Amino acid sequence: MATDGKKDLHVLIVGAGTSGLLTAQGLKKASISFTIFESETTSTYQTRPREWGMTLHWGSTHIASCLPPELVERFHEAYADPSQAPDAATGLPIRNGKTGELIMEMKAEKPYRVSRKKMRNLFKEGIDVQYGKQVERASVGEDGKVKVEFEDGSTATGDVLVGCDGAKSRVRESIVGTEAAKLTDVPVSMFNFPYKFDAELASRIRQQNHLFTTSIHPDHGTMFWLSIQDVPDPSKPETWTFQILQSWIDDTVPPSTDLSTFEGRLAFFKKRSAEWAEPWRSAGLAVKEGTQIPLDKGTYWGRASKWDNRAGRMTLCGDAAHPMTPHRGQGLNNALQDASNFVSALLKVQIGGQSLQQAVQEYDDEVLERGTLEMSISLKQTLFIHNWETLMQSPMVKIGMHQAKKEDASEA
Ligand SMILES: Cc1cc2nc3c(=O)[nH]c(=O)nc-3n(C[C@H](O)[C@H](O)[C@H](O)COP(=O)(O)OP(=O)(O)OC[C@H]3O[C@@H](n4cnc5c(N)ncnc54)[C@H](O)[C@@H]3O)c2cc1C
Incomplete structure (x- = not known):
């Protein structure tokens, strides 16, 4: 050994x-x-x-x-994006998921995504x-x-x-x-998965913030997070991988929702995404049929x-x-x-x-x-x-x- x-x-x-x-x-x-x-x-x-x-x-x-x-x-x-300077961000912007309005910036010491x-x-x-x-x-x-x-x-x-x-x-x-x-167990569940978008949408997501942006929907408190996860070629946005994370308190899920199957999870994810402001709405709706989204519990x-x-x-x-x-x-x-x-x-x-x-x-x-x-x-x-x-x-x-x-x- x-x-x-x-x-x-x-x-x-x-x-x-x-x-x-x-x-x-x-x-x-x-x-x-x-x-x-x-x-x-x-x-x-x-x-x-x-x-x-x-x-x-x-x-x-x-x-x-x-x-x-x-x-x-x-x-x-x-x-996540080696072309970004380490002091590119001062905090994480939090927005209203329904209107896109900035609520606050969650302050941090030189935050960067790794x-x-x-x-x-x-x-x-x-x-x-x-x-x-x-x-x-x-x-x-x-x-x-x-x-x-x-x-x-x-x-x-x-x-x-x-x-x-x-x-x-x-x-x-x-x-x-x-x-x-x-x-x-915490009564909070989440979808957390990587995804690539087309070049136009990928660029649009990063226009708001190069690293990350998140939002809370006022109607049910669901959080919808988008962040950059990998940038193999900064000039080709279609090669960029994003991290998508949606999380919610369990009792806000309508009883008819089936989260036990991949089909049920994708349907729920898309239904909630459709209620969002841009760019979360387009990002959620762009996720292709057949995508297998894992479901995690908060612990x-x-x-x-x-x-x-x-x-x-x-x-x-x-x-x-x-x-x-x-x-x-x-x-x-x-x-x-x-x-x-x-x-x-x-x-x-x-x-x-x-x-x-x-x-x-x-x-x-x-x-x-x-x-x-x-x-x-x-x-x-x-x-x-x-x-x-x-x-x-x-x-x-x-x-x-x-x-x-x-x-x-x-x-x-
Ligand atoms: C969705 C999400 C987002 C997060 N975002 C952030 C963030 O923004 N900032 C932050 O600070 N933290 C964040 N975290 C937390 C962060 O990911 C973890 O705290 C960190 O990765 C912990 O590292 P670790 O080395 O302790 O454990 P791990 O990265 O889990 O490594 C454990 C290793 O042990 C191995 N292993 C497990 N069991 C055994 C075994 N029995 N025998 C031998 N090997 C074994 C595993 O294969 C693995 O390689 C996030 C977590 C999640 C889930």
């Missing part, structure tokens, strides 16, 4: 998403030995059907501590990912070593395990138990509480530690801070001589506090923006997209 760096402290990273890969880069930079495992195979890792863009803002300050300078230099390669896939591909450069390794469970043995067991029957051992395996984390289950690890880790990290041997990072609803654009930003903080914690052990137990406990305490705060503020954002009556009391009005502070818990 491939490893990098020193052998005295060996870290097992589960999941090669952005949090796992940034952790790997940071450990490599710090010369701390690790192995990173990913359940997808080399081919499905590149072809997975679910890809989306993310707004990177305050979290970008945590990248340079982990990435080598040559990858920091090339960071623009992860942008592609989840491009970011993974950049972050994995120089990292030897072990693909096709699906972790089933993890535990700490009597020898004090942490052991992970894979679906293929193989095992791996190390000194510390960090679960970067996303919202449905198996590592979280191994640490807190299946029941306590469960996600809590978060409502049972989150202090976990037993087995004397610092097992911990969590990114969505595995704080899966949240996406409407405040915070999951990735927090995941990047987690990765950077985790590497700093292990440096305190490897170089500073701190005990593993103390370093990981300090890391865990901060992640849990920051994560539970953001999960609750993001939940409030999700519930409040999908209702015209509460929209202007939502966290986006008071704190924009900025990182939440403790005092925001009551104010936001």
